[in-house]
Amino acid sequence: MNFAIVGCGFIAKKHATSIDKIDAAKLVAVCDKVPATMEFYKEKYDAKPYTKLEQVLEKEDIDVVCICTPSGFHASIAVQIAEAKKHIIVEKPIAMTIEDTNKIIDACNVNNVKLAVVHPNRFRPVVQELRKIMDRGLLGKISHASCIVNWNRNQEYYDQAPWRGTKQHDGGVLMNQAIHNLDLLLWFIGNPEQVFSMEATRFRNIEAEDVSVGTIKFDSGAIGTVEASTTVYPKNYEESLTIFGENGTVKIGGTNALYFEHLDIMDMSDYEINELKESIKADPWGTPGHQWIIEDMVNANNENRNPAVTGVDGKNALKLVLSFYESAKINQPVYY
Known part of the structure; x- marks a missing residue:
């Protein structure tokens, strides 16, 4: 083609x-x-x-x-x-x-x-393995999940082009960096029912937010938390996704969410868990996304x-970002 x-x-x-x-x-x-x-x-x-x-x-x-x-x-x-x-x-x-x-x-x-x-990010090896774990139902009922993107994007990054950090053409940390992780949260946990968010522009001279903290209630009853920033000194600190289930706890973590930082599942043996962790370490990036x-x-x-990854998937991730923005603007929960 x-x-x-x-x-x-x-x-x-x-x-x-x-x-x-x-x-x-x-x-x-x-x-x-x-x-x-x-x-x-x-x-x-x-x-x-x-x-x-x-x-x-x-x-x-x-x-x-x-x-x-x-x-x-x-x-x-x-x-x-x-x-x-x-x-x-x-x-x-x-x-x-x-x-x-x-x-x-x-x-x-x-x-x-x-x-x-x-x-x-859906196609990182560790994310693909977590997808298999979720599809097998090994975590059981999900109680809550945590999504963290604490990175550094200095002022020089935003000054590269006049559209960076604007609300019309770029958005802030949620729209530009953390939207990938929000996509994963939706992919793994399901549809939101209600969100609440607070945001600020603390360090960067931009129109949009450089730090955001929010919560999600999913229609399953599960709760999610989101923490995202581009204000971390002096470089990227953490990108992670943690899911807590009745039969297991999984954390994908590191600077770029490439590894199983924690993997404890009732129906997986220690040998199986260690083999899976080591296979990811051997080729954490895999084929580029x-x-x-x-x-x-x-x-x-x-x-x-x-x-x-369809247009509807893209729309769902965008809707979650915009819901966070709306909640932060009115300082109230936003219902889907």
Whole structure:
């Protein structure tokens, strides 16, 4: 399948590298309003550069377009691509509002094109193993879960581009960093019923939040807590997900949530637990998440199925972030 990338900033290189590693995929075009940003892709991948998306869609034989622009532009670009009958892989968040998200999903449905959202943490080896544990019901009934992202993003990070840290095009730590972990929380625990959140902008000179703490009540009765920040000194400190069940406790942790920090399950022997821990340590990153998602799009097309991370999945993660924002704004619980 032939791929194009729209928006040639930092994250686009992950898409290009992943496309290059997949035999059934080829990067044929890139698009950015700043010509200089496309030189790398032209030289390394022989991708044709365009400054207008309509030129890419009209002149090139494209099957899939990867959207890597600032988040606030996702919706208008995605609708244009869908109307051109091209499949879409869009970086997180899928959009900045539910209204824009619905426009994307509706355009893809009307034009019969596939839509995948980049939530690559689902494909980390340790997360895939936890998914198997949950699918087997080994934890039993869940009482509560904890999601933590305490990272560092200094002022220089936000000053790289004028859209970073804005509410219109980027959002804060929940929208930009912790949304991946919120996606996992939803994937493992289920649908929220009620949320309450407090947030602040403590250290960074940005419009959005740099620290947030919230709680979730799920429709199952389980409780969740979320702690996220980009204020940690001097570097990333912790990314973790802990699930407490009646028959087991699991914590995925470390700086980037790559390892089983705690694994204690009634129906798993010590030998089985140790073997699983060691297998993860041997290859904690596995196949990069972006490569998983791009290859899955190829396979979804060949197998005539939905991608692994759908537009609805992206919408659910966005809705949780926006619910936290609303709760913090009104200082009241928000009901789903």
